[in-house]
């Protein structure tokens with residue numbers, strides 16, 4: 001049985017004070033929920049303050065990216081040991097916004113995934129097609145290439161520590177959610193690509209305009225094990241409602 005994971009990707013939103021206020025309000029609202037995992041991924045400056053604010057609660061902390069080197073002359077990058085020391089358990093890797101605006105490739109995604117595992121952070125690897133790719137009917141090909149590139153060289157034990165997020169780019173921030181059937185088709189396809197020893201254990205999250213109104217029917221699908229939520233995770237009330245779907 002895969003435990004659902006509801007993860008808030010705050011993207012480039014909220015100052016430190018706003019982040020602490022948001023997570024404190026959320027903690028009140030999701031108190032006692034223990035049959036699913038709750039994760040928030042704030043900006044780098046807010047990681048430690050949020051870690052302190054969620055100490056002793058059922059909320060976990062994640063980062064939005066990781067660099068593969070441990071330290072050195074890499075201006076603007078943040079390493080695994082730094083994220084670990086800030087209290088992170090998870091890290092999002094290869095989000096479509098990273099691929100689109102910051103030149104992330106399957107190869108760099110793979111290097112970041114390996115770095116995360118090396119420093120005992122749990123990677124959430126994002127894959128997903130653009131609208132153009134869906135219209136050209138190459139969704140599965142795109143997702144397969146991204147997935148295989150992202151997990152290339154991982155051992156069975158490492159794969160068991162990995163989470164996949166399917167985020168169709170056309171559904172991100174658009175209010176246009178994939179239908180549960182559309183999402184399930186790709187989730188089942190992704191699961192089928194995973195090695196037999198891990199495929200029933202690895203969680204596959206859906207991301208793209210998930211909200212309190214559509215979470216239940218998405219989560220009812222067999223291969224949808226949680227959500228990676230952007231916009232709706234920025235309001236404690238909405239995110240709490242999603243968590244408690």
Ligand code: 13P
Pocket residue numbers: 009095167171172173174175207208209210228229230231232
């Ligand atoms: P929205 O929930 O705002 O569509 O964002 C989804 C996403 O990109 C999460 O990583």
